[in-house]
Amino acid sequence: xxxxxxxxxxxxxxxxxxxxxxxYTEHREKRNLSPEELIAACKMHDALLSVGGNKIDAAFxxxxxxxxxxxxxxxxxxxxDVAAAxxxxxxxxxxxxxxxxxxxxTAFLLMLATARKAFHMHKVIGKGEWGFFEPTxxxxxxxxxxxxxxxxxxxxxxxLAKKCRGAFDMPVIYHNRSRNEEAERLLGARYVSFEExxxxxxxxxxxxxxxxxxxxxxxxxAFSQMKPSAIxxxxxxGAMHNELHLLDALQRQTIWGAGLDVTNPEPMxxxxxxxxxPNVAVLPHIGSATVEARSGMARMAAENIIAGLKGAPLPYAxxx
Ligand code: DGY
Numbered sequence: 001x002x003x004x005x006x007x008x009x010x011x012x013x014x015x016x017x018x019x020x021x022x023x024y025t026e027h028r029e030k031r032n033l034s035p036e037e038l039i040a041a042c043k044m045h046d047a048l049l050s051v052g053g054n055k056i057d058a059a060f061x062x063x064x065x066x067x068x069x070x071x072x073x074x075x076x077x078x079x080x081d082v083a084a085a086x087x088x089x090x091x092x093x094x095x096x097x098x099x100x101x102x103x104x105x106t107a108f109l110l111m112l113a114t115a116r117k118a119f120h121m122h123k124v125i126g127k128g129e130w131g132f133f134e135p136t137x138x139x140x141x142x143x144x145x146x147x148x149x150x151x152x153x154x155x156x157x158x159x160l161a162k163k164c165r166g167a168f169d170m171p172v173i174y175h176n177r178s179r180n181e182e183a184e185r186l187l188g189a190r191y192v193s194f195e196e197x198x199x200x201x202x203x204x205x206x207x208x209x210x211x212x213x214x215x216x217x218x219x220x221x222a223f224s225q226m227k228p229s230a231i232x233x234x235x236x237x238g239a240m241h242n243e244l245h246l247l248d249a250l251q252r253q254t255i256w257g258a259g260l261d262v263t264n265p266e267p268m269x270x271x272x273x274x275x276x277x278p279n280v281a282v283l284p285h286i287g288s289a290t291v292e293a294r295s296g297m298a299r300m301a302a303e304n305i306i307a308g309l310k311g312a313p314l315p316y317a318x319x320x
Contacts, residue, residue, distance in 0.1 A: 001068075001309045004045040006033060006054055009073060010291075013049070013298025020306045024049070039063045047305050049073060053266075056092075058084035064217075065090065069308020072318075074303040075099060078237060082319050092318040093304030097155055098296035099288035104159035106287045107205050107235045108167075110259025113281040114231050115203075116140035117257075120278040141229070141256070143168040149192075149201025150174040151217075152236065153183050153209025160205055161187045173200060178207075198225040203233060210237035216244065223249035228261035231257045235287045238264030247274055261287050 003017060003024040017024055025045065027033060033041065035055060042048050042064040050056060051073040061067075061084045070085065071093040085092050117140050124130050148164045150157040153174040164170040165187055171317055172189040174180065175197040183189040197204065204226065208214050218232070218241035226232070232255055234241055243264050249255050257279035263272075266285055274280050288294060304314045313320045 001047070001310075002045045003047045003305055004041045005049040005051070006038070007051040009049070009051060009301070010295045010298040011072070013297040014303040016299055016302035017305060020302075022305065022309065024292065035060060042067060047071070047309055049301050049305055053079045055314055056080040058087070061085055061088050061090060067304055068311070069093065069314065071298050071301040071304035071308065071314075076209060076237060077318050078239075080308060080318070086319045091268075091304075091308050091314050091320060093301065093308065093314040093316050094299075094318050095297040095300040095316060098300060099293040100155040100159045102290040102293035103156045103207075103235055103287035104163055105290075106261050106283065107160045107233050107259075108155075108163050110235065110261060110281050110283065111143060111203050111205070111231060113277060114233070114257040114259040115143055117278045118282045124178050143170065143203065146170055146202035147200055148172045149197045149204040150189070151194075151197060151206045152176060152206065152214075153180040153189065154207060156235075157205070157207035158183050158187065160207065161189055164203075170203075173197060195225060197220055199227070201230060202227065203231045205233040206235060206236040206240055210239055210242070214240050216240070216242055218246070220245040220248065223254050226255050228253055230255045231259065233259045235261040238262040238266060243272075243274070250274070250277055257281075259283075261285055 001022050003022055005026045007023050008026055008028055031064055038054055040058060047069045048067055049071045056070055058081045065088045067090055069091050073095060075094050077094050080092055082092060136282045148170040152160055153176045161172045172187055173192045174189050175192055175194050179191050190199050223245060246258060250258060257280040261283045262285055275282055300316050306314055
C-alpha cells in the first residue's frame with residue numbers, strides 16, 4: 001500500500017507509516033502542486049496524506065475515486081468537498097485537538113503584540129530609528145480586565161479563553177452556532193448575538209471553521225459595529241475577513257488594531273500596507289507550528305491512513 005504525502009512532514013508520522021509496512025512518496029519541493037500534478041501523483045498511490053490547502057474538490061475526488069483514504073494534516077477541512085467524498089465512499093480524516101493550545105498561543109501572542117505594537121517596534125529598532133526613551137510615544141494598551149470576544153467557541157476558542165482569563169482576568173463573551181455549556185461552566189463565558197459580540201468585544205478573536213456562512217463575515221459592516229479601541233485577531237482562515245475592508249477600518253481608526261496569522265491570499269503580498277501599520281501584527285500561518293503540535297498532527301494523520309488502508313473506521317474522522 002502506498003501513500004502520497006504533499007509536503008515534508010514530521011518523522012513521528014513517517015515512522016508510524018513505516019512500522020505499519022506502508023510505503024510513501026513525499027513531495028519534497030517547496031512549492032504547491034497544481035491540481036493536475038496532484039491527480040497524477042495520486043493515481044499512482046492508494047491514499048493521500050494532504051498538508052496545506054490542496055483543493056480536494058469533486059473534480060479531484062472523481063479523478064481519484066480509487067483512493068482508500070484522504071488524511072489531512074490539519075484540523076480545518078474547508079478545502080475538501082466532504083459531500084462528494086462521502087458520495088464516493090472516500091473517508092476523510094483530520095487532526096482535531098492536538099493543535100488547540102499552539103493555535104490559542106498564537107492568538108494570544110498576536111493580541112499582546114498588537115496591543116503593544118511589538119512587531120512595529122522591533123522593525124523601528126532594526127532600521128536604527130529608535131532615538132531615545134519618550135514618555136508619550138510608543139503607547140499601547142493593557143489587556144487586563146478587557147473583554148475577550150470569541151467567534152467560534154470550540155477547542156481552540158476555549159483554550160484561548162482559558163489563557164486570557166488566567167493571564168489578564170478577561171471576561172469572555174462568545175458567539176457560536178450553538179451554546180457551549182462547558183465554556184460557560186468552566187470559563188464563565190457568556191453567549192451573545194453576533195451584533196453584541198461586535199459591539200462589546202475589546203479583543204475579538206476568530207476560531208470558527210470557514211464555511212459559506214462565515215466566509216467574508218468580517219467586512220466593513222462588521223468592523224463599523226466594533227469599538228474604535230478594539231483589536232481584531234484572526235488565526236482561523238483568511239477568507240473570513242475582507243482584507244481591504246480591514247485595512248480601511250484600521251486606516252479610518254474604526255478599530256484600533258489587528259493581529260493576523262491567516263491572510264487572504266496566503267502568502268500576503270509583501271507590499272500590503274497592513275505590513276507597515278504600527279498596530280498590526282502579521283504571521284505566516286504558524287498557528288500550529290510547534291514541535292509538539294506538528295508531531296501530534298503527523299501521528300494522527302498517519303493513524304488515519306493506516307486505518308483507512310485497512311478499511312477500518314478512521315480514528316479522527318470527518319465523514320465516517
Ligand atoms: C489547520 O490545522 O487547519 C491549520 O490551519 C493548518 O492548515
